[in-house]
Amino acid sequence: xxxxxxxxxxxxxxxxxxxxxxxxxxxxxxxxxxxxxxxxxxxxxxxxxxxxxxxxxxxxxxxxxxxxxxxxxxxxxxxxxxxxxxxxxxxxxxxxxxxxxxxxxxxxxxxxxxxxxxxxxxxxxxxxxxxxxxxxxx
Numbered sequence: 001x002x003x004x005x006x007x008x009x010x011x012x013x014x015x016x017x018x019x020x021x022x023x024x025x026x027x028x029x030x031x032x033x034x035x036x037x038x039x040x041x042x043x044x045x046x047x048x049x050x051x052x053x054x055x056x057x058x059x060x061x062x063x064x065x066x067x068x069x070x071x072x073x074x075x076x077x078x079x080x081x082x083x084x085x086x087x088x089x090x091x092x093x094x095x096x097x098x099x100x101x102x103x104x105x106x107x108x109x110x111x112x113x114x115x116x117x118x119x120x121x122x123x124x125x126x127x128x129x130x131x132x133x134x135x136x137x138x
Contacts, residue, residue: 004018
């Protein structure tokens with residue numbers, strides 16, 4: 001509206017009419033520019049050699065290398081650590097379940113009298129964590 005010198009003096013109806021005309025003119029201009037760009041693109045595609053359509057040049061800029069480096073860091077450092085932790089958790093849970101099952105079968109069989117000769121059961125993960133603290137206190 002900078003180009004309309006008397007915009008401040010126009011009534012609201014005149015402003016709306018001028019706005020519609022300007023918007024219609026701008027839409028026509030944009031349509032013409034888009035058609036011209038599409039035509040230039042078609043001409044450019046026709047001028048290019050049709051020999052090898054499957055090969056494309058890959059242009060990498062600095063941000064692509066940064067993203068690639070970050071992805072490499074995740075794959076090399078983060079995922080293996082996560083996988084090791086997950087495997088450790090699963091193994092701890094498996095040992096705890098096996099210990100509970102062994103304790104349950106021993107109690108179900110009623111062999112409480114022979115426990116003096118049997119080897120002690122492996123401690124649970126919580127007991128293993130408490131054991132070093134008991135040694136420090138001693």
